[in-house]
Amino acid sequence: MKEFDFGYSNKKMKKIENYAPIVIFAYNRADKLKKLLECLEKNKFTNEMDLYIFVDIPDKKNKKNTKYNSEVLEFLKYYEIYCTNFKKVNIEVADYHKGLADSVIYGVSKVINQYGKIIVLEDDLEVSNDFLDYMQRGLIFYEHDKKIWSLAAHCPKCKFLSTYEKDIFLAPRANSLGWGTWKNRWYNVDWGVASYEKFRKDVVGRMIFNLGGNDLYRMLKGQMTDEKYDSWAIRWCYQEFLERKYTVYPKETRVIHCGNDNRSTHSTYRSTQNIKKRYKKCCFEILNPNIKVIWQFKKIHDIPLRGRIEEFLNKCRG
Numbered sequence: 162m163k164e165f166d167f168g169y170s171n172k173k174m175k176k177i178e179n180y181a182p183i184v185i186f187a188y189n190r191a192d193k194l195k196k197l198l199e200c201l202e203k204n205k206f207t208n209e210m211d212l213y214i215f216v217d218i219p220d221k222k223n224k225k226n227t228k229y230n231s232e233v234l235e236f237l238k239y240y241e242i243y244c245t246n247f248k249k250v251n252i253e254v255a256d257y258h259k260g261l262a263d264s265v266i267y268g269v270s271k272v273i274n275q276y277g278k279i280i281v282l283e284d285d286l287e288v289s290n291d292f293l294d295y296m297q298r299g300l301i302f303y304e305h306d307k308k309i310w311s312l313a314a315h316c317p318k319c320k321f322l323s324t325y326e327k328d329i330f331l332a333p334r335a336n337s338l339g340w341g342t343w344k345n346r347w348y349n350v351d352w353g354v355a356s357y358e359k360f361r362k363d364v365v366g367r368m369i370f371n372l373g374g375n376d377l378y379r380m381l382k383g384q385m386t387d388e389k390y391d392s393w394a395i396r397w398c399y400q401e402f403l404e405r406k407y408t409v410y411p412k413e414t415r416v417i418h419c420g421n422d423n424r425s426t427h428s429t430y431r432s433t434q435n436i437k438k439r440y441k442k443c444c445f446e447i448l449n450p451n452i453k454v455i456w457q458f459k460k461i462h463d464i465p466l467r468g469r470i471e472e473f474l475n476k477c478r479g
Contacts, residue, residue: 181300181341182211182276183247183293186264187284189219189229191236193419194284200436202246204293211276212247215268216254217261233284262393266352273344278304280341282416288314288339289415291440300341302445303409310346310406311397314339315416318434321457322412328444330451331407332458334373337394339416340408350400352393357385370402372455374462377402407450410458411443 183201187194201207216233219226237252244250259267265281273279280296282288289295292314303309309331315338316322322330360366367378381399383390401408417434 179301180206180210180297181278181280182213182272183280183282184213184215184268184272185282185284186261186268187214187216187233187237188261189226189233190284191229191232193286194233195236196419197282197284197286197288198240198244200288200290201293203290204288206293206297207246207248209248210293211249211251213251213253213268213272215264216252217259217264218255218257220258260391262391265393269347273342273347277344278341279343279347280339282339283337285419286339287417287419287436289436289440290438291442292339292415295411295415295440295443296339296341298443299409299445300343304343306447308406309409310401310404311335311340311342311408313408313410314341314414315418316410316412316414317461319457319461321454325412325454327446327448328412328441329409329446329448330412330454330458331448332373332410332455333402333407333450334377334458334462335394335398335401335408336410337397338418346406349404350397352396354381354385354396354399356403357381361385370399372459373398373402374459374464376462376464379464409445409448413437413440415440 185194185197214237216230216237219230221227234254241250241252253268255264261283269279269281278300280293280300296312296314299312303312313336315336361382370381371377377395377398380390380392380395384392384395414434415436417436
C-alpha cells in the first residue's frame with residue numbers, strides 16, 4: 162500500500178460571503194491529482210470552500226487504466242480522511258464508465274444546481290497560488306454581466322499580450338483548462354445540439370463561430386458525425402456562440418496543462434508555459450469586445466493550411 166504525504170499548509174483567507182465550490186474530475190492520474198491538490202492548498206481560500214471530486218472508472222476490458230484508476234481511488238481514500246484544508250470534501254466514484262463528457266455534464270450540473278456557480282478543474286492541471294482569488298473574485302464581478310458566458314483561468318501564449326495594458330480580455334471561445342461559470346449560463350446549453358443541421362448549412366454563421374479559431378466548427382462537426390468524438394467543451398463553446406457571449410481571459414495564465422503521457426485519453430497537448438511564484442492582483446473591469454484582440458486570439462487557435470491538408474490526407478488513407 163502506498164503512503165501519501167498530506168503535510169500541506171493552509172492559509173487564512175479574507176472573508177467572502179458566498180464561495181463557489183471547486184470541482185475536480187479525475188480518472189487515471191493519482192500523481193497529477195495529488196500535485197493539483199497541493200497547488201490548490203497553497204491558495205488562501207481553501208478552508209472556506211467545498212471540494213468535490215468526481216472519479217470516472219474505466220471499462221472492465223481496459224486493464225491499463227484499471228490499474229491507474231485503482232491508484233486514484235486508493236489515494237482518495239486517504240485524502241478524504243486526512244485532508245483538513247477544505248471546508249468539506251465530497252468524493253463520488255462513478256458506477257460505470259461515463260467518459261469525460263458525460264462525467265463533466267453530470268458533475269457540473271449536480272454541483273452548480275446547489276451553489277449557483279462553480280470552479281472546474283481536471284486532474285492533469287496545475288494552478289497558481291492566486292488561482293482561487295482570481296476565480297472567486299471574477300465569478301462575483303461578472304455574475305450579472307449579461308455578455309459574459311464563463312471565466313477562464315488559462316491563457317495560451319499570445320505575443321500581442323506583451324503590449325496589452327489591461328489584466329483581462331474577452332474572447333468568443335470558452336476554455337476548459339480551469340474555468341468557472343454560473344447556473345443560469347450552464348442550464349442554457351442544448352447538449353443534443355438540435356440546431357446543428359440548420360447551422361451546418363449556414364456559411365456566414367460558421368465564419369462567425371470560427372472567430373474563436375477555425376478549429377471550432379471542425380470540432381463541432383466531429384462531435385455530431387463521429388461516434389468516437391465525445392466532447393462537452395465544443396458544445397459549451399457552440400452555445401456561447403449562439404448566445405453571442407464571451408469568455409473572460411487573464412493576461413497572465415493561472416493554469417497550465419501537464420498531460421501528454423501514456424495515460425492520456427483525450428489530448429496529447431502539454432503546456433510550454435510555467436506558473437509564476439507571484440502574480441499582481443488581477444484587476445477586473447467591464448469590457449467591450451475588442452476586434453483586434455479577438456483577431457489575434459483567433460490566429461493562435463487557427464489550424465494552419467498544412468495541418469488541414471495532413472488531416473485530409475490521413476482521412477483519405479483511413
